[in-house]
Amino acid sequence: MSELKMSDNVVASVHYTGTLQDESVFDSSEDKDPLTFLVGHQQMISGFEQEMQGAKVGDRRTFTLIPERAYGERDDAGVVQLPRSQFPPDEELKVGMVLVAQVTEGPLPFRILTVGEENITVDFNHELAGHDLTFSVEVVELREATEEELEHGHVHGPGGHHH
Ligand code: ZN
Numbered sequence: 001m002s003e004l005k006m007s008d009n010v011v012a013s014v015h016y017t018g019t020l021q022d023e024s025v026f027d028s029s030e031d032k033d034p035l036t037f038l039v040g041h042q043q044m045i046s047g048f049e050q051e052m053q054g055a056k057v058g059d060r061r062t063f064t065l066i067p068e069r070a071y072g073e074r075d076d077a078g079v080v081q082l083p084r085s086q087f088p089p090d091e092e093l094k095v096g097m098v099l100v101a102q103v104t105e106g107p108l109p110f111r112i113l114t115v116g117e118e119n120i121t122v123d124f125n126h127e128l129a130g131h132d133l134t135f136s137v138e139v140v141e142l143r144e145a146t147e148e149e150l151e152h153g154h155v156h157g158p159g160g161h162h163h
Contacts, residue, residue, distance in 0.1 A: 036159030
């Protein structure tokens, strides 16, 4: 067994369950492959990595992150009205739908709040913004990242990029 610990530039595989304060599950790796990520390269929310620092294979940790350490507070400026003409004419728009806008900074997901004839109200806030998030995490595997992975800033192979 390796004595590697969760720290920057380590590739970590974890099983996790994330719950909101009403105990509803918003995300979980249960019945799926573990989540694999390169620690210290902004692949995960910062609070998650901070709470898992130093954990070894087999360790389980449960912690709660306030919004500042997770997806931030909701920003009312993130709710905007867009003219229907900005959407593809043949796309059927529904409340709750998540679409992705292509902006200069890259893909930006947003959710549809209301659908009018002229205008569509959308929300660019992250779905989990403004929420305290509780994570229950088990470390499944840890390994040193390859030089190529460090250069790219992400994981290659199982659970990562294939290119
Ligand atoms: Zn790569």
